[in-house]
Amino acid sequence: MGMIKFSEDHEWIHSEDGIATVGITDFAQKALGDVVFVELPELGANVAKGDDIAVVESVKAASEVYAPVSGEIVAVNSALEDDPALVNRSPQDDGWFFKIKLADEGELEDLLDEDAYDAFAKDQA
């Protein structure tokens, strides 16, 4: 089951058993356009909330992906390296970026729930 939250940097965070899976939202992939390259963080790296730890590059722009929570990178989606289009095809499922072992589950409370994010994204459109 777990819980899904969102950040104001247009990331989704699915947390379950102390592990947060992170990707970019459908809104973000639409705004970026065709994604052509993804750079992922290093496995085992310790990241702090707000660090820029990944890069997503589209035909329009290169954007940073921030750590929405602090912790250790315990998995990265290396499928994105060969097939960055996964981010466009399946942003909130197969197109996940990395998994973080949460250092502080309390940080999840600062994130937006789905309704709050939808309202936030609508305001940005």
Added chain:
Amino acid sequence: MTHKRKDLQTATGHRALDHKEPLIFELGTAETTGVDFSEPEPFEAELGGLERSEAMGLAGLSEPETVRHFTRLSRKNYAIDMGFFPLGSCTMKHNPRLNEKIARIAGLTDVHPLQPFSTIQGSLKVMAEVARWLGVLTGMPAIALSPKAGAHGELCGLMAIRAALEDAGDARTTVLVPESAHGTNPATAALCGYGVKTIPANDHGRVDVAALAEALKENIAALMLTNPNTCGLFENDILKIAEMVHDAGAYFYCDGANFNAIMGRVRPGDLGIDAMHLNLHKTFSTPHGGGGPGSGPVAFSKALMPFIPLPNVISINGRFALQELGVEGEQSIGRMAAFHGQMGMFLRALSYMMSHGADGLRQVSEDAVLSANYILESLKDVMTASYEGPCMHEALFDDRFMKDSGVTTLDLAKALIDEGFHPMTVYFPLVVHGAMLIEPTETESKASLDVFIGSMRSLAESIASGDVERFTSSPHLAPVGRLDETTAARNPILRWRAREQG
């Protein structure tokens, strides 16, 4: 009365004298050659087993075939010498032919940097004069001429800032870069070993001063600001920003790529800037964008003077020399390049400055700003201007006027090629949606601006009337049509290979 058959097909595929041009590898084969060499005498290879074992596969064309291929390709090129080139933040201005004449004077071209100073007094004087003019225009006491381009100048400036901070005991960790900065700024900071923190823009497209104040902590080495910024706006709070940066013990770097908007009107030294590069290849009309090398001299404040790079032109008893070695008690960052910089660009820039004079340079920036505002005012009823005018030297529009039309900024830029213009900068700056940044420079006449404005208005009307297909498949009239940028980026083919036989 005759009429033209637009659909006429030719046996060759050429369109009149505009040839369809294959790749050079498709034009010739490796089996033929345009030059006869004798077979070499047998020889012992001395490459330790690293000799090439396969043929290179270069196309063997004769000299006329080769010349024609590249000449035909060059005719498909587009340049400032052919027409309007409004690429924002690139200052694509006319390269005066006087500059070219000056740069070809034999006594200034047939020289070498290792010649004795007594034989190159003229060249050294040119460098001293360029530095003097740049010093007057910036109001800053030291000019380093050697950096080879804008980003190289940024690196030079940040290296001096790091050296000054290290000299004071703490290099600090982070450089602040506003959202509206040039993309090279964060890259430069990272190359200098600094982390980068982004400062947001406010609703008026300028630095959010409150956010800056909050970010200016003890770990901040410098602020890198572009002024006017990439929204084409002057940073109104710059004096306050300089004071805040200095109060925090940090240095103030300014990206001078947009100096064409303020040259002769504002002296960066008076704004409290510690280091700023000047793009001779933008503001001072030396060729660029494939036409020539860049040149990015850096102006320094008094605080950073001890750290400027070598070599520098000095004058001793009326004789010029290059100071090649550091002076005791000063802490130069050393060399940015093997020699003294881009001499050919110094000559062109000096020719530009002297032929315009102080009043002429001031008029350059006034005309550049006037042209941009003319475009902004003439198009803001049919396009959406991102910020209230007046602007500086570039006009910024976003894609709100195309919302839900099915036409994107990219489509509009491609359609502009059909109209006979090099497109404006698109999707930059990132702070507005679907950005279109138009920089006309002082080069264009009112008549030329009117033709461009007419084209943009007619395109905007086509969008409003729903003619979407014209845009989504444009360009229609260019030698090649819409390229698949996504596939090109996802699966780039970087090397030509012969197609498999059979």
